[in-house]
Amino acid sequence: MRKTESNKAWLLVLPVFLLVAFSAIIPLMTVVNYSVQDIFGPGEAYWVGTEWFKEMLRSEDLRGAFVRQVIFSATILVIQIPLGIAIALAMPAKGWAASLSLVLVALPLLIPWNVVGTIWQIFARGDIGLGGWFVNDMMGIGYNYTADSLHAWITVVVMDIWHWTPLVVLLCYAGLRAIPDAFYQAAAIDGAGRWKVFRYIQLPKLRGVLLIAVLLRFMDSFMIYTEPFVLTGGGPGTATTFLSQQLVKIALGQFDLGPAAAYSIIYFLIILAASFVFYNIMVRVGRGDRA
């Protein structure tokens, strides 16, 4: 049979192309536009090439924010993923207790992000906050997150764990419920203990949802803005200033749109590259274990 060439198929792709163009490509192109020119006003743009990029890559502020960002994302991933799995394993599988625990666990996810920041801002205060008061007066630790950078860090990390571990829990819980009972029976017949059941049945079966959990948590934590902005405002000093806050400082605080645009593109590429690496590692990990 002779196939007739038809280019009509392109017409079918067109709507998607337009949609993506308006939602992503065109906005991104404005950023690209700003990043390679120095724009003073309408009609007053000067081509600067890669100058803004060079400036940003040399910037101590950006490097500092980047290092803090990496430490932050790594910290919360290392804590939230195992903690999420552990909580999901401990949750009841059926009955009213299951519904109740699901609702309780999911509660933090329902709170608007700036409210989360406000809650913790008040909760962690030494004078009127329950948490701050408890640590200060009951445990006798001189805790003040507005003055001590370590305390500020711990507060931001604890807040993020409180806010986002439930997402990991929900994903893992769904993954665990999808494992047929026969797997557990087979493991019992093989004489496998609790740890082996976890290591060789539950963990491999959770691989898919964990991949999603790690990716989501990485991307979200790498772009974190609202909660630390409300809680610490990036301080004390620049102690909790992460990449997005640094960006806002340059773009809206100093109104340096050129450098900010270059910064945005670098930021975007970092997230893209890191997600790509994460995905590829996660897809390969845990295949072909040995007993």
Place this chain on the structure above:
Amino acid sequence: MTTLELRSVNRLEGDELHLDDIRLSLESGRLYVLLGPTNAGKTSLLRVMAGLDRPSTGRVLIGGQDVTGRSVRRRNVAMVYQQFVNYPSFTVYDNIASPLRLKGLRRAEVDKKVRETAELLHIEPLLQRLPAELSGGQQQRCAIARALVKEAELLLLDEPLVNLDYKLREELRTELRALFERRSAIVVYATTEPMEALVMGGHAVVMGEGRVLQSGPTLEVYHRPSSARVAAVFSDPTMNMVDVNIRGGEARTPAGLVLPLGGELADLRQGRFRLGVRANHLSLRRRGAADIEIKGTVDLAEISGSETFVHFRHNNLDWVVQEAGVHPLARGAEASFYLDPAKLYFFGDTGALERAPSSLPLDSAA
């Protein structure tokens, strides 16, 4: 040579009775087919045999030793499930090797056994693959290999072929039967399909509502079902059942059908019976001079491969006739089918078998 003995085993879950007074004695080197519809208690029974569940009352003995309270981890059992259960992150090789490694066998020995078993199940070329990279049939072969390699004294299979497509099922069924014949273990194979039970052979244990309805050599149970319930479970399509009243050498249905009873049926007692006829003992053609003609209306003619199942309606009675060959009969058509009086089952009021056809050739089983 070991035996598995169940003494008056009951199992309650909540206030539901899943197993009701099970008494069975199983011997090694034999295949037992647990036949029964869904919810008959087959899986519950297998779980008690394996030691996954404890009986609520009653005792389980292996080789004369009471193992009722012994945990599954300390029993020598292997099990295959409906779902394809393999360790997802292990290759086929490591999956098959896992029970041997848990037993602490030497490497060379593990390797030898894994390869032998893989060869038996024709999955040698797949040893380095992961379960997720296999088809359903291959995954189940891997799971069966894992169960066989363990050389457990008790091998339990819970509807292992039910999730496979028809062709694969037939292929694996025949292979399994050959594999089991060479085993010295007690093999228990649960299925809902009468035809599967016949192909597997061995001993049949027919179950219904948590009770053992009948047990014995499979063909014998098939030919002489002890009750109407067993006959209904162990027949596909379900045996045709008609209430009749016998008086003066004739069986009358309430709808007015009259069947003359001659020959060996002449000495049947008078009174009410349930008459059973297998679908394959009814025919669209007259096969003998004694055949009784019944005229009916065609409800449906199902053509399945080389056979046709014709559903007839005759005076508010439904009959299913199984006939070799393709017979496209239109719905609503008037047609005759024939009943061989030498192939009738008579069940009494309580459902107990009173008379079975005496001269059934064994090869008419299908």
